[in-house]
Amino acid sequence: MSRSQQLYEAMILDHNKKPRNFSVMDPHTHSSHGKNPLCGDDFYVYISCNDTEIEAISFIGQGCAISKSSGSMMTEMLKGLPIQEALELKESFLEMVSTDISPEKKKSLGKLKVFEGVKDFPARVKCAALVWRALEDALGAKSGETSTE
Amino acid sequence: MLNPNIRKQFPVLKHIENGHELVYLDNTATTHKPLRVIERMTKFYTHQNATVHRGVYGLSQSATDYCEEARKKVQTFIKAKHEEEIIFVKGTTEAINLVAESFGRFHLKKGQEILITEMEHHANIVPWQQLCIKHGCTLQVAPIKDNGELNLEAWKAGINKNTGLVAFTHVSNALGTTNPVQEMCDFAKAAGVAVLIDGAQAMSHIEVDVQALNCDFYAFSAHKMHGPTGIGVLYGKHELLKIMPPYQTGGDMIDVVTFEKTTFAVPPARFEPGTPAIAEIIGLGETIDFLTEIGLNNIFHHEHTLLNYANIKLKEIKGLRIIGEAKEKNAIVSFVLDDIHPHDAGTILDTEGIAVRVGHHCAQPLMKRLEVPATIRASFSMYNTLEEVDKLVAGIKKIQGIML
Known part of the structure; x- marks a missing residue:
């Protein structure tokens, strides 16, 4: 398998072509706009949650295969998850795409492990991270705008 | 075309990128320096x-x-x-x-x-x-x-x-x-x-x-x-x-x-x-x-031979659209690929040792006017060759093979 095929795993390509939960969600309780002006990745993340749990989550926008599939798989993984667990998953994901992580952490990421190859492409880490930073921004009720550049 | 021996004057062209001899097509961003400089x-x-x-x-x-x-x-x-x-x-x-x-x-x-x-x-x-x-x-x-x-x-x-x-x-x-x-x-x-x-x-x-x-x-x-x-x-x-x-x-x-x-x-x-x-x-x-x-006229003719060849070869690729087809051009080709984001294209070309620029090229208002978020840009110089255009074409076909 070539280097580029290691990055563009079949699951990543599938989520790029058919992104899940790819819509505006209205009403929602939290949202954020994640944007990398240099490369043009631009996504909105919408969340509906109660005090403890993410009840529904969606995203919409445009960007490269890495950023879009990252958004698609994030929404699949986080729906129905306690907020605390979602934030822990976010930390593990961001760690995995930029450095080597422990086997336990990797296991906790489930199918998100397909993004492991991103760490060998430093210029693309910001693509994988963008929607997750938007999630963090939305749940933290921060500025409502975020970037990974 | 200029004598291909001109490449020997640019030491960095011997660089190996991802196991491939470097194909440098980002001359608009910066050019390589001859040894004498x-x-x-x-x-x-x-x-x-x-x-x-x-x-x-x-x-x-x-x-x-x-x-x-x-x-x-x-x-x-x-x-x-x-x-x-x-x-x-x-x-x-x-x-x-x-x-x-x-x-x-x-x-x-x-x-x-x-x-x-x-x-x-x-x-x-x-x-x-x-x-x-x-x-x-x-x-x-x-x-x-x-x-x-x-x-x-x-x-x-x-x-x-x-x-x-x-x-x-x-x-x-x-x-x-x-x-x-x-x-x-x-x-x-x-x-x-x-x-x-x-x-x-x-x-x-x-x-x-x-x-x-x-x-x-x-x-x-x-x-x-x-x-x-x-x-x-x-x-x-x-x-x-x-x-x-x-x-x-x-x-x-x-x-x-x-x-x-x-x-x-x-x-x-x-x-x-x-x-x-x-x-x-x-x-x-x-x-x-x-x-x-070297003579600017000689450089101009060399680069335009590459430009004309690249135009012909790139247009043969299905799903590729050239952005900017002015009658008078320098040896710069911007293009987009159907259903493939320029950044994914750039990453895959890099794994083939081909350096192009992907992005908005510090011209965001222009990208907005052309209704594209970004383009892939190949830009040629005196040391580029027709073979490198062929490598670019093969690289683009590889991108389409992976992504589509």
Whole structure:
């Protein structure tokens, strides 16, 4: 398998072509706009949650295969998850795409492990991270705008 | 075509990227340096290093002489009338900022208009925008056509009695469009309007004659013409430079300093405060000798052979659309691929050892006008080959194989 095929795993390509939960969600309780002006990745993340749990989550926008599939798989993984667990998953994901992580952490990421190859492409880490930073921004009720550049 | 042996003069082309011989197609961003330029700069630091304009000792006098020789070489290269019209700056960006600050703030009047075009690089937009904010001028933007050519009639119509300055690029970095600069200068000068040309993408590709153009200012960077980074040139007509105030102040640009008052040196020193980039200036001089020996006409024909071949081969690829098909172009091809984001394309090409630029090319308003978030851009230089175009084509087919 070539280097580029290691990055563009079949699951990543599938989520790029058919992104899940790819819509505006209205009403929602939290949202954020994640944007990398240099490369043009631009996504909105919408969340509906109660005090403890993410009840529904969606995203919409445009960007490269890495950023879009990252958004698609994030929404699949986080729906129905306690907020605390979602934030822990976010930390593990961001760690995995930029450095080597422990086997336990990797296991906790489930199918998100397909993004492991991103760490060998430093210029693309910001693509994988963008929607997750938007999630963090939305749940933290921060500025409502975020970037990974 | 140029003799392929020319590649041997550029040591970095031997670099292996991801197991492949480097195919460097990002010459619009920066160009590689021939060994003789690298060696000239090394020789300066190894045997000749001293500052300039402190000529009581031999080394400094020599360093000053080398820099002034480089100034004369630039003068000859762009056919300027006087060597004092050559100001050494960091690059095109600083050159344009210098004109915006010094000429713009002191010679444009509140309410006057500055006319640019839709295809400008941010470096030829933002300094004017900032000047307008600070100084009460208005920025006007002339449109382009869908094929990436300037809408010349609309541009001409954009010049009126309130226009104080027009600034336009010689060659578009994002699309490759070569503007009809002579016609534009003739028209603007007949209307009594000052002209600045952003020549960053023209130097080392097209012959430039600033006297024939009759432009007031011409800006360029050495690193985009096979010279060093950190050095560039602002050409300015002497009659304007001599009445323009300094852009930055300090040492080397003064006449007499007391604590009450300072009088400034005459151009070019007035615009060159502080210790200059001496080795880079000398390197630029060597670059000009190199280019002159190869001959700009030969370079132009080589690059256009590559451009024509790339156009033919790329158009054969299904799902590929070239962005910018002006009749007059430099060897720059911007394109998009159906259903594939340029960043994914760029990453896959990189794994094949092919370096292209993907993104908005510091021309966000242009991308918006063309309704693309980004493009893939291949730009060619004297050392590129037809085989490298074939490798690009094979790389694009690989991208489509993986992504579609």
